[in-house]
Amino acid sequence: MNSARGTAAVAVVLATAGTLLGSTAVTASAATTCASPVYKRQLFANTTFKGTPKKTACDTVIDESWSGAPASGLPKDNFGVRWTVTRDFGSGGPFALAASGLDGIRVYLDGTRRIDLWKNTTKTVSKTVNLTVPKGKHTLRVDYANWTGAAKVKFTYTPRTSAAVDKVKPLAPAGVSAVYQPDGEGTNTVVTWAANKEMDLAGYRLYRRLKGSSSWTEVASTAAGTRQAWDETPPTGQSYYYEVRAYDKAGNRSAGSEDQLVVSQDMTAPAAPVLTATAVEASNNLSWTAPVDAVSYRVFRKEASDAAYTRLADTTATGYTDTSAAYGDAYDYKVSALDAAKNARSSNVVRSTRTIVPPQNVTATVPSYGVVFSWTEAAGGDTADYDVYRSTSSPVETGYENLVDCRSRTTHTDASGAKVRTCVDYDGDQGTTYHYVMIRKNTAGRWSTGSAELTVTRPGDEVPPPPVTDLTAQPLEYGFKLDWDDSTATDLDHYSVYEYRSCCDPDYLGTVPAGTSEFVVGPEAAGGESHTYVVVPHDIYGNYPEYTGAGWDAPVSRVTATELDLRPTTVPENTAPCSLTTYTTLGDEGGMYIDCADSVATEAAGINVYRWDRATAAYIRVTDVPLAPTATHYTDTTVPHGTTVYYLLSVVAPDGSETFSNVDASVSLPSGA
Known part of the structure; x- marks a missing residue:
């Protein structure tokens, strides 16, 4: 069966130079010539390639499979096929020659045999050879012999493009031409070049x-x-060179092509001048920067409400004083810079209004609590009021949204006799950079423009200190001793201690200064109850975790502990017509209030006070003689210090019998606490 690749046709020349072999087969008569990189294929009625080929054609690839004669006039066995091609390999480099066949196949490069699989076989044989092809033109020849049976042959030659293998640079592009094409608005240069011969070419790069x-x-x-x-050539009037470099798939880059010179037109305006305006009562004073190639300037003005600008002046100076502006009216100004070729570029637009002198010599300091401003009163001392504006961006817009409540305002006279005013911005975030501007109002009710902008960075940050670590609560007979590791925060100011309650907001218990890491909760009765305590660190910038009602808005440390249980182990039945309420004193005495029914005063013989003694597990009477039935309070001068004690009352009847009141606790701190 004939292959689809080898049919007779008129000879053609293929324009495929510079690429790998294509997939289109071209056939021709015996006089066929095949344009590189197409193979010339010759079919012989023998395996020794003797005599005149029976058929000649062109093949773009070598990949055949015949089950019979490959063409009319040839036998189905004992025939030979020879392919040849001469092509330009450019700079050459590493290639892989891969051949396979059933039966014999030989591959030659410039007449030197590189692959030899020349034998009659019943199995397909194959071989790949890696070699380096020198630069320039070279001839490949593939000989194939089929002795008996099916016929198969395949051959490829491909560049090896791994960067580890291919170290050969492509050839520099040739035939480079650069055409400069200005169009009145810009300048383009079109660069063209001839095709590179590299088979592993990846592309080209243009340089200027x-x-x-x-x-x-x-x-x-x-x-x-x-x-x-x-390329958009810079329209500067300068001269530029262009060159082209080829690069291959391994990343190798060629040398530059022959340089091509173009001369650009100067269509580039000077850099934009930076315009500023200072308004005083007599004029609007303009000044601007001078771009390098500017030779003159034009000054334009319009009223803020107008659409069109009026040309005020042409000048070579970098400043202009506009005395014709009406006082109190806002004007927009811009300045155009012109170069020698009359290319022009406009400045930014500034607005200026003739007005009173703004605050002068404004300074700022940044203590932890805010920004303290100081400024010198304008000559004449006619300031009725002043405002401060703050923004995170520059310039500062003097609008309501940027107005600062600058408080703690003072006025004093310095050593030179000048009036100095100060105020403090307590707001704003710590660690943030702000820009400030001040304006002043004179006694005529006119506001000035802004002062020179002042940029300050608030110290610190807005981040609460980290939670304390190793927070513990040691039960005491009169409360708890809280202890924790010293905070590592360098900006720590103090700690706040709270008792956390699940029902409601936490109770504030006290403050502990930085450098101290313990706190005694008490006096607190040791009645066996559980308590949860929270220690909240504060830094010098006012940052700390805040309680929001649903919890703290930043992590805090908490500890839960159970009180010592010093309650009496026995409690008499509360049958006395009196109630007892103790109170804690910070001195050396325990006090209580006695509240009895009216009948006690007329019917009882007296009232006794008992205190629970843990050592004997019994109530000890602390009143030597009963109190009067009308007693309303009692002070126990023998109360032990640094512990919780429990009291009850007995109402003594005339017959000496006793009835007992409720039990209530009293707590005393250690002596000297």
Whole structure:
């Protein structure tokens, strides 16, 4: 059966130079010539390639499978096929020659045999040879012999493109041409070049450099099949060189092509001048920066409500005083810078209004609590009021949204006799950079423009200190001793201690200064109850975790502990017509209030006070003689210190019998606490 690749046709020339072999087969008569890189294929009625070929054609690839005669006039066995091609390998480099066949196949490069699989076989044989092809033109020849049976042959030659293998640079592109094309608005340069011969070509890169400079800048890149690129040449009137470099799939880059010179037109305006305006009562004073190639300037003005500008003046100076502006009216100004070619560029637009002198010599200090401003009163001392504006961006807009409540305002006279005013911005975030501007109102009710902008950075941050670590609560007979590790926060100011309650907001218990890491909760009765305590660190910038009702808005440390249980183990039945309420004193005495029914005063013989003694597990009477039935309070001068004690009352009847009241606790601190 004939292969689809080998049919007779008119000879053609293929324009495929610079690429791998294509997939289209071209056939021809015996006089066929095949354009590189297409193979010329010759079919012989023998395996020794003797005599005149029976058929000649062109093949773009060598990949055949015949089950019979490969063409009319040839036998189905004992025939030979020879392919040859001569092509330009460019810079050459590492290639892989891969052949397989059933039966014999031989491959030659420039007449030197590189693959030899020449034998009759019933199995497909194959071999790949890696070699380096020198630069320039070389001839490949593939000989194939089929002795008996099915016929198969395949051959490829491909560049090896691994960066570890291929170290050969492509050839520099040739035939480079650069055409400069100004269009009145910009300047383009079109660069073209001839195709590179490399088979592993990845593409081209276009470079530009200023004449007199040695530094090249890449301005464009193309794929391997594109041989044209554009660049927007800077319209500066200067001369530029262009060159093209090829690069292959391994990343190797060629030398530069022959340099092409273009001279650009100067269509570049000077840099924009930076315009500023200072308003005083007599004029609007303009000043601007001078771009390098500017030779003159034009000054324009319009009222803020107008659409069109009026040309005020042409000047070579970098300043202008506008005395014709009406006092109190806002004007927009801009300045155009012109170069020698009359290219012009406009400045920014500034607005200015003739007005009173703004605050002068404004300074700021930044203690932890805010920003303290100081400024010198304008000559005449006619300030009726002043405002401060703050923004995180510059310039500062003097609008309501940027108005600062600058408080703690003072006025004093310095050593020179000048009036100095101060105020403090207590707001704003710590660690943030702010820009400030001040304006002043004179006694005529006119407001000034803004002072010179002042930039300050608040110290610190807005981050609460980290939670304390190793917080413990040691039960005491009169409360708890809380202890924790010293905070590592360098800006720590103090700690706040709270008792946390699940029912409601936490109770504030006290403050502990930085450097101290313990706190005694008490006096607190040791009645066996559980308590949860929270220690909240505060820094010098006012940052601390806050309780929001649903919890703290930042992590805090808490500890839960159970009180010592010093309650009496027995409690008499509460049958006395009296109630007892103890209170804690910070001295050396325990006090209580006695509240009895009216009948006690007329019917009882007296009232006794008992205190629970843990050592004997019994109530000890602390009144030597009963109190009067009308007693309303009692002080126990023998109360032990640094513990919780429990009292009850007995109402003594005339017959000496006793009835007992409720039990209540009293707590005393250690002596000297």
